[in-house]
Amino acid sequence: xxxxxxxxxxxxxxxxxxxxxxxxxxxxxxxxxxxxxxxxxxxxxxxxxxxxxxxxxxxxxxxxxxxxxxxxxxxxxxxxxxxxxxxxxxxxxxxxxxxxxxxxxxxxxxxxxxxxxxxxxxxxxxxxxxxxxxxxxxxxxxxxxxxxxxxxxxxxxxxxxxxxxxxxxxxxxxxxxxxxxxxxxxxxxxxxxxxxxxxxxxxxxxxxxxxxxxxxxxxxxxxxxxxxxxxxxxxxxxxxxxxxxxxxxxxxxxxxxx
Amino acid sequence: xxxxxxxxxxxxxxxxxxxxxxxxxxxxxxxxxxxxxxxxxxxxxxxxxxxxxxxxxxxxxxxxxxxxxxxxxxxxxxxxxxxxxxxxxxxxxxx
Numbered sequence: 001x002x003x004x005x006x007x008x009x010x011x012x013x014x015x016x017x018x019x020x021x022x023x024x025x026x027x028x029x030x031x032x033x034x035x036x037x038x039x040x041x042x043x044x045x046x047x048x049x050x051x052x053x054x055x056x057x058x059x060x061x062x063x064x065x066x067x068x069x070x071x072x073x074x075x076x077x078x079x080x081x082x083x084x085x086x087x088x089x090x091x092x093x094x095x096x097x098x099x100x101x102x103x104x105x106x107x108x109x110x111x112x113x114x115x116x117x118x119x120x121x122x123x124x125x126x127x128x129x130x131x132x133x134x135x136x137x138x139x140x141x142x143x144x145x146x147x148x149x150x151x152x153x154x155x156x157x158x159x160x161x162x163x164x165x166x167x168x169x170x171x172x173x174x175x176x177x178x179x180x181x182x183x184x185x186x187x188x189x190x191x192x193x194x195x196x197x198x199x200x201x202x203x204x205x206x207x208x209x210x211x212x213x214x215x216x217x218x219x220x221x222x223x224x225x226x227x228x229x230x231x232x233x234x235x236x237x238x239x240x241x242x243x244x245x246x247x248x249x250x251x252x253x254x255x256x257x258x
Numbered sequence: 259x260x261x262x263x264x265x266x267x268x269x270x271x272x273x274x275x276x277x278x279x280x281x282x283x284x285x286x287x288x289x290x291x292x293x294x295x296x297x298x299x300x301x302x303x304x305x306x307x308x309x310x311x312x313x314x315x316x317x318x319x320x321x322x323x324x325x326x327x328x329x330x331x332x333x334x335x336x337x338x339x340x341x342x343x344x345x346x347x348x349x350x351x352x353x
Contacts, residue, residue, distance in 0.1 A: 045352060045353075050352065135352035136352055136353075138351065139349065139351060160351050160352055162268065162350040163270075165267055165350070167347075167350065182322055183349045187320045187348060190349065190351065192353070194350075194353070196353070201352070229345070229347065233276075238345060239327065240324040240327050240328070240345060241327060241328045241329060242322075245331060
């Protein structure tokens with residue numbers, strides 16, 4: 001991601017105070033914090049996974065959060081969707097999300113959309129973002145988001161969970177595989193509802209937020225061409241090397257992309 | 259030779275176990291190793307796993323398979339070495 005040509009906004013004295021525990025992190029500092037303040041991140045769905053990504057990015061001081069999530073809060077959301085509350089049952093999820101995040105960090109700008117990523121909004125929402133975090137449960141949305149981020153050459157953090165397992169990688173167009181290299185079509189066996197604990201989606205949500213922070217600030221080494229998978233049942237962590245599919249219909253040679 | 263398989267995500271649930279050992283001949287290829295692994299499982303487990311692993315006769319294009327932590331592109335069928343670890347994963351999402 002190239003933020004180098006951008007004039008990063010200065011930090012106020014309040015912001016220097018709010019972020020004082022992370023400013024001394026090696027490789028971050030005021031320059032990194034100003035990059036976060038000047039960045040826009042799109043989070044596709046703010047449910048079990050995305051709500052934790054949004055909380056962490058808001059707490060870290062990402063200047064503009066673009067959040068897309070449709071529907072109303074349901075009782076079955078509450079085991080993992082940490083931005084939802086019992087008091088918000090039956091109300092639009094996105095309203096609760098916006099209020100909770102504004103309460104946490106009122107210094108940020110929010111663009112909250114009460115619908116999921118779809119053909120009608122994907123171009124505009126990805127266009128507004130410097131980086132995207134894919135947290136949606138449906139592969140139609142994930143593959144659509146992948147296609148648009150590849151077209152617009154925007155990085156995308158890809159996170160997922162199942163049962164006590166989770167996985168994470170970061171796609172950068174032209175440098176790494178894309179989602180369609182790994183999952184070229186909607187998997188026929190995938191079911192919208194699946195078993196998971198909130199602590200599992202929360203764990204990978206925190207790591208996905210850190211991936212976005214690393215890509216924005218240039219700190220550390222994001223999971224580029226590497227695919228982290230782990231199982232909290234036995235605390236086993238594995239990092240696989242992944243590669244671009246030359247026949248990928250989205251980013252491969254035959255797709256016509258660069 | 260001996261191979262170690264690690265089933266991930268829905269494959270782990272279908273197999274009813276996280277890890278499986280497969281004894282096979284030297285130079286066995288990936289697809290043959292997976293067939294041997296299925297033969298070792300009870301029929302109901304093998305059937306559930308086959309439904310996730312296979313698209314017709316071929317491996318599903320959405321599987322992520324790694325041998326010794328390096329992804330194996332679907333459509334290739336590499337020869338395996340003694341002691342190799344295979345990680346097999348079906349796609350998962352958020353929610």
